[in-house]
Amino acid sequence: MPEILSLAGVSRHFSGLQALRDVSLGIAGGEIVGLIGPNGAGKTTLVNTVCGVTPASAGTVTFAGRDITRLKPYQAARLGLARTFQIVQPFAEFSALDNVATAALFSQPGQSLKAARENAREHLAFVGLDGQADQPASTLTLAMRKRLELAKALAMKPKLLFLDEVNAGLNSAEVEKATALIRQLAAGGITIVMIEHLMKVVLNVCTRIVVLHNGELIADGAPRDVVRNPAVIDAYLGQQYAQRHGAHG
Amino acid sequence: MTRSSIALAVLLAVLALLPLVGGAYALRLGTIACMYAVFALSWNIVGGFLGYPSFATAAFFGFGAYATGVLMTLGVPLPLALVATLITCLLAASVLGAVLLRLRGHYFAIASLSLVEVLREVVNNATDLTGGGMGLNIPLASNSSVLGDALFFFYAMWIVLALTAAMVIAVSASKLGFGLACIRQNETAANMVGLNTTLYKSIAFGLSACFVGVAGGIYAAWVHYIDPSDVFDILYSVKPIVMALIGGLGSPLGVVCGALVYLGLEEVVWRNYIQIHSGLLGLLVVLLLLFLPHGLVSLRTRLFRRKAGHA
Structure with a gap:
């Protein structure tokens, strides 16, 4: 598969703070990439930089063959x-249905509100929220809101989907469910980059792991290799994890 | 059309029958009522739908008054001057909106407030064009009797109100209205689902300005004389906010009711307590907001719930 997203020498600083340092990275279509690293490593900044929320201070971002470095979100x-x-x-006052409808409505030109709502119903059913379609988003539980976010993202018919800690704050049954959904999405042809702290999920789902530390890319490769990488153990996983993992694997 | 839109249309139709029952005084009051309702409906687009607290109404009003006034002194007939005012106001406010609506919350409120001051100073100093602090005399638009004049301006203002209401109803039912509601609730998320928030905000600001500008133009032709401190009065910015709060933020029917109630209070208090009228009016507004925080539109659900409770 050809590269769908590539970052070449991307840096981003917030006045004195260097959040991303010369990050170069290529992601092929169909991959499920796990983006890991300690808090403050620049994971979310990386997503924000690609999406145009905080444009890169230097370097270029190419998406599906197009330079998107300077595009607005x-x-x-x-x-x-x-x-x-x-x-x-x-959108707290909107129903779950209308939340998803916004995504269908505004991401594709020429959509009518009626068509967007019909479209939204399918995506709500996919994430298992069809029973809550008419409930205001503010009344949903956290797990439901996370799935609502996912439905919203799907309604945009994405080629590439960033999942920023979709599993944080969920219990293990909910994590199971979310993981199954992610696998299903990938099988449907969406390239996925997920920021995730739960190593179990990362190792379960991802085909590749990228590690950020202090805004720098310190490792990139197959999950099994990356978790044995001394730099990664040092910066993020810790010795205890390495020993436990070593004992099992 | 929703039920509240139909109710609004009926309310406006009833208002149009005013000349059948009232004289010159009632018509003057009716003209001001229409003007206030235009303010409140227009403010509601930015303040209610979009959720940005705008104090720019007086800026649009003064701009419209001077644009029409200056054009008329140059010999342009009133209808043409009003159309020109509408278009200029729409374009200028859209451009300004794209810049000003980058600010949020209090910062935006202050910036919109300063727009009034800036325009006032510009008009004050452009003496050749506007007469500056000396004010501007505007040629008579019609040469009819007192009552004929009153009738003419009442219907002129009523037409602007009807157009504003139609525009607001169309916006609230459209993709634009849906987008504005998205921005009000969560601007970051709105941007992220592919909504061009800058464009939407700029259109909203333009639409909230254009009919206020036309109302200003009609006002100028009506009173024949305007000066900067009269038409750039900051009270024109504050009143629509109070009206919208009295009526119910976001609801077009509510804000028009709010405008009528506010005008009623203003007039009654002014007539009976001329010495302390502003103080008393302020007190009434505070009491209304304290006991009816969601405005007049919440009365229906409140009464309904009480009845259900008794049953």
């Missing part, structure tokens, strides 16, 4: 770049 979204937020961002 809504322009990137219309090209097929969708994301979910670490802190869920629903």
